[in-house]
Amino acid sequence: MGRTCREVHEWIEEEVERPIEEWEDRQEERCREEPCNWWLLCLNKLVCWLVWVTVKVVRWVVVTVGKWVVRTVCTVVNFLLDLLGAIWGLILSIPILGGIIRTVVNWLLEIFWRAVGIFDFILSLAGVRPRKKMYFSIIVPSNGRTPLMSEAALQPWIETAIEVFDRTSNIDLRFTGICNTSVSPPGGEIILDCGAGGFFSDWWVLGSWFEFVANLCKFESNWRRRSGYGGEIIVFVIHGYSSNSLGCSMGFTHDYVTVQQAPGPFNDTVAHEIAHACGLLHRTTDGGNNLMDSGPRTTSQPDLTNWQSSVVRSSRHCTYL
Numbered sequence: 311m312g313r314t315c316r317e318v319h320e321w322i323e324e325e326v327e328r329p330i331e332e333w334e335d336r337q338e339e340r341c342r343e344e345p346c347n348w349w350l351l352c353l354n355k356l357v358c359w360l361v362w363v364t365v366k367v368v369r370w371v372v373v374t375v376g377k378w379v380v381r382t383v384c385t386v387v388n389f390l391l392d393l394l395g396a397i398w399g400l401i402l403s404i405p406i407l408g409g410i411i412r413t414v415v416n417w418l419l420e421i422f423w424r425a426v427g428i429f430d431f432i433l434s435l436a437g438v439r440p441r442k443k444m445y446f447s448i449i450v451p452s453n454g455r456t457p458l459m460s461e462a463a464l465q466p467w468i469e470t471a472i473e474v475f476d477r478t479s480n481i482d483l484r485f486t487g488i489c490n491t492s493v494s495p496p497g498g499e500i501i502l503d504c505g506a507g508g509f510f511s512d513w514w515v516l517g518s519w520f521e522f523v524a525n526l527c528k529f530e531s532n533w534r535r536r537s538g539y540g541g542e543i544i545v546f547v548i549h550g551y552s553s554n555s556l557g558c559s560m561g562f563t564h565d566y567v568t569v570q571q572a573p574g575p576f577n578d579t580v581a582h583e584i585a586h587a588c589g590l591l592h593r594t595t596d597g598g599n600n601l602m603d604s605g606p607r608t609t610s611q612p613d614l615t616n617w618q619s620s621v622v623r624s625s626r627h628c629t630y631l
């Protein structure tokens with residue numbers, strides 16, 4: 311079952327099934343306590359129980375059928391959409407042509423969803439921030455059976471990212487898992503240039519590899535990534551950088567960010583790169599307190615300003631649905 315279907319399923323359980331069950335429990339108690347009125351031949355008590363049983367049966371049938379329909383229809387539709395997304399992704403994996411289309415399409419999606427999110431941005435600036443959600447996952451190249459980085463080593467990055475966006479921006483950052491890929495990167499090792507050269511190398515075979523592997527690993531999130539709305543951010547662990555970087559993001563024109571295998575001195579590298587992908591630039595005026603400081607951090611609980619939070623919250627990756 312795809313992500314969207316799972317969420318609809320959970321919604322039915324939480325918003326429909328559970329309230330009715332709670333009502334049933336209250337009704338059961340009411341019926342138990344209802345005095346038997348002898349002049350009504352105890353019918354009042356009987357009616358109470360009848361209502362209880364009827365609601366229970368109807369609820370069971372409707373919810374069971376409803377869930378089945380959701381599971382079947384949603385899964386089929388979702389699969390077809392993801393498949394279309396994957397085919398589109400294969401086209402985007404073509405070196406140069408695919409790379410250029412990818413960049414242009416991401417630009418257009420960014421402009422479109424920023425325009426849609428403008429009211430949310432203003433509300434957020436004013437301090438009105440209902441909970442939103444955002445998804446991310448990590449892809450680790452695995453040479454043979456040894457992944458470039460272990461799950462245990464990745465854990466602090468994951469936890470810090472979830473904590474930072476929750477605390478600063480009321481965002482429920484959901485981690486969808488680690489994918490160890492055995493598809494070997496071009497040249498065997500990924501040493502990325504994080505400057506302008508990196509932006510253009512994304513149009514060549516390395517960019518194709520990122521795109522192709524993301525398609526394979528995260529099939530379930532393909533159509534959301536293609537539509538841009540609630541598109542998952544993919545974090546690639548790579549071998550290193552040609553410069554002295556810990557991580558790299560090409561900003562909102564790219565759905566993926568990279569971090570280097572050796573855990574740096576800070577646990578917030580993944581959070582920092584995700585924030586870049588959501589449109590944030592560096593900010594070095596807060597004395598190492600800010601998540602977007604490019605220098606050493608002076609706190610384990612980095613902050614985001616009101617403006618930064620609002621930019622992240624109105625990014626296409628961050629949605630209510």
Ligand SMILES: [Zn+2]
Pocket residue numbers: 582586592604
């Ligand atoms: Zn940075």
